Amino acid sequence: MLKGFLSRLNAASQQASIKVEDLGDGIMAYRLHSRWTRILGFEVSFYRVGDLLVDTGFASARPLVLQALENSAISAICCTHHHEDHTGNAGALAERYGCPVFVYRPEHLDSEGLARLLSYRRLFWGKPGKFGAQAMGSRIVGRDSELEVIPAPGHSQTHVALFESVSRTVFVGDLYVAPGASAVMTHENPYLLADSLRRVAALEPRRMLTGHGIDVRNPVDRLLAKARSIERAAARSCRLIDEGERPRTVVRKIFPKGRQKDWMLKVLTQGEFSRLNFVRAAVKHGKDEN
Numbered sequence: 001m002l003k004g005f006l007s008r009l010n011a012a013s014q015q016a017s018i019k020v021e022d023l024g025d026g027i028m029a030y031r032l033h034s035r036w037t038r039i040l041g042f043e044v045s046f047y048r049v050g051d052l053l054v055d056t057g058f059a060s061a062r063p064l065v066l067q068a069l070e071n072s073a074i075s076a077i078c079c080t081h082h083h084e085d086h087t088g089n090a091g092a093l094a095e096r097y098g099c100p101v102f103v104y105r106p107e108h109l110d111s112e113g114l115a116r117l118l119s120y121r122r123l124f125w126g127k128p129g130k131f132g133a134q135a136m137g138s139r140i141v142g143r144d145s146e147l148e149v150i151p152a153p154g155h156s157q158t159h160v161a162l163f164e165s166v167s168r169t170v171f172v173g174d175l176y177v178a179p180g181a182s183a184v185m186t187h188e189n190p191y192l193l194a195d196s197l198r199r200v201a202a203l204e205p206r207r208m209l210t211g212h213g214i215d216v217r218n219p220v221d222r223l224l225a226k227a228r229s230i231e232r233a234a235a236r237s238c239r240l241i242d243e244g245e246r247p248r249t250v251v252r253k254i255f256p257k258g259r260q261k262d263w264m265l266k267v268l269t270q271g272e273f274s275r276l277n278f279v280r281a282a283v284k285h286g287k288d289e290n
């Protein structure tokens with residue numbers, strides 16, 4: 001009882017809100033905001049395809065999430081990746097519905113900052129709590145829906161895209177958070193990210209739904225454009241560093257616009273998310289590949 005009260009209090013302090021939207025084709029979208037997402041100008045989204053849940057939102061919105069799904073039948077929870085803004089309610093929902101939680105490569109559950117969350121991640125998303133995860137196979141079959149699993153590493157080692165072949169909708173989590181090359185987390189690999197974008201484009205989806213509210217019809221061109229932009233920016237980063245430029249100078253050359261927003265993102269995320277990380281990752285993983 002005390003736990004429930006505290007989580008409601010936490011939700012209130014985060015000023016969390018949820019909007020539920022019927023997208024057609026048996027797909028429901030759940031759009032979450034908190035004070036932090038409003039400051040940074042994005043949302044955290046999760047989806048229901050028939051009785052399959054794609055992601056679960058962040059922990060501090062848990063009472064709202066449980067309430068929004070109150071009258072839904074859920075037979076499995078499918079995570080696009082294991083970051084806590086998408087798996088924050090997996091444990092609570094699995095317990096309520098007595099259903100499995102599927103993660104691609106669950107052996108990485110404690111990686112990418114999740115073993116010891118930086119304070120900004122606790123502040124932004126709340127305390128996610130543990131959940132037992134089963135490894136995803138090549139498809140997840142519900143009672144009335146089915147999702148194909150497409151490995152899509154880059155943003156996270158556990159990342160997949162989930163493809164619903166009847167409506168040709170692909171759920172891409174954080175594979176596509178912005179057009180073009182953009183700020184990344186310290187653990188990301190831009191080369192794998194570009195390969196994953198091409199793999200998803202090859203499915204020829206009719207609709208792409210992301211983990212942060214982006215909804216694109218006929219997304220193939222957008223996916224390929226982002227892959228090309230990442231590859232170009234990574235190659236240029238390596239070249240400039242080889243020529244003796246400092247990483248911060250390279251960032252200014254590759255990303256001439258939006259420096260203030262990048263600075264704010266970097267400060268708010270204790271340096272975990274930035275364009276400087278993109279340049280560093282391009283050099284680091286470029287060397288891995290050669």
Ligand SMILES: [Zn+2]
Nearest residue numbers: 081083155174
């Ligand atoms: Zn993520």
